Amino acid sequence: MDRDTYHLLAPVTNINDSILGVHLEPGFQIEKWSYKTPLLNILETLLSDSISSSQIQYILESSFCVLPSEDFGYVITGKIHVDDVEKHEKNDPLYSLRILEGHMERLENRIQLMRLFKEGRIGTLWYFFYKKENDKIIPYIDIRQPFIEGYEPYNLEITELADLNNFIDSCNFPFSLPYLQLAYDNFEESYHTENNHMAFLSLMIAVEALFNVGQHDLRYRISRSLAVLLSETVEMGEEIFGEIKQFYDKRSLLVHTGRVMNLSYDDIIELRDYLRASIKKIYDLNIPKDALAKKLTALGYGQPIS
Numbered sequence: 001m002d003r004d005t006y007h008l009l010a011p012v013t014n015i016n017d018s019i020l021g022v023h024l025e026p027g028f029q030i031e032k033w034s035y036k037t038p039l040l041n042i043l044e045t046l047l048s049d050s051i052s053s054s055q056i057q058y059i060l061e062s063s064f065c066v067l068p069s070e071d072f073g074y075v076i077t078g079k080i081h082v083d084d085v086e087k088h089e090k091n092d093p094l095y096s097l098r099i100l101e102g103h104m105e106r107l108e109n110r111i112q113l114m115r116l117f118k119e120g121r122i123g124t125l126w127y128f129f130y131k132k133e134n135d136k137i138i139p140y141i142d143i144r145q146p147f148i149e150g151y152e153p154y155n156l157e158i159t160e161l162a163d164l165n166n167f168i169d170s171c172n173f174p175f176s177l178p179y180l181q182l183a184y185d186n187f188e189e190s191y192h193t194e195n196n197h198m199a200f201l202s203l204m205i206a207v208e209a210l211f212n213v214g215q216h217d218l219r220y221r222i223s224r225s226l227a228v229l230l231s232e233t234v235e236m237g238e239e240i241f242g243e244i245k246q247f248y249d250k251r252s253l254l255v256h257t258g259r260v261m262n263l264s265y266d267d268i269i270e271l272r273d274y275l276r277a278s279i280k281k282i283y284d285l286n287i288p289k290d291a292l293a294k295k296l297t298a299l300g301y302g303q304p305i306s
Helices: 035-046 053-062 085-091 095-117 160-170 178-192 196-211 218-230 234-257 265-285 289-298
Strands: 003-013 028-034 072-083 126-133 136-144
Touching: 003 035, 003 095, 028 035, 035 053, 035 072, 035 126, 035 136, 072 095, 085 095, 095 126, 095 136, 095 160, 095 178, 095 265, 178 196, 178 265, 196 218, 196 234, 196 265, 196 289, 218 234, 218 265, 218 289, 234 265
Parallel strands: none
Antiparallel strands: 003 072, 003 126, 028 072, 126 136
């Protein structure tokens, strides 16, 4: 049986030591590497035909893979063994590449679930797959990832690590409920723009994907449904209801006039937090959209949903 062994190196943005124990796909891990050696040296080898060392350093530092004040960075590493390569590639010349892309997709799913678990701009910058022959690095393929805009470190409290691992280990992702996946896709899209009003619109589309089931009284219906879903007390429900109404008013002004009034980055973070909590709770409930709407209409603030 012939076997090819590929190595993975993927620089990770906006993280710190709190993330080192996170569960990724089996066989892969997040490691802390010295900046100049080995991280920069290996990347210079992998990118020697395309960009210079100074450009690599600029990319790493401007994307917050490495902070200029620090002498280390964080990377995903691992090995992939591809068996019976010659046999499979007779019928599918891209067989090995598809195996590698499958691993990359599953790793990206884990990174996305981390953003769903908690706010923070964690992301992967680049996936490098390479071989080694007598300790010599042989580049195979590199795949650039969409950049997560901005500097906002992903930091876990000590008590959160176990909860995060349980969340990403147990979550079936992508989601099986179409409306929940649509909401999530727009939630995720909000991370990929530095424009506040575009991020805000993506988040409001996600809110409507979860809670809009009619053509009338949308502002009231959506605001109340989200408040009922998340509130633990009447007072909490009234507060959420008022805040979502204000967001809906800002959305209407933006969509119908093109004007952005009093829209701040704090609004993006707060709305994203409401969506994050809503998506996770609806995932746990695991019910179709119409059934969810009926439950939320029948219940009041602070009442449990089963």
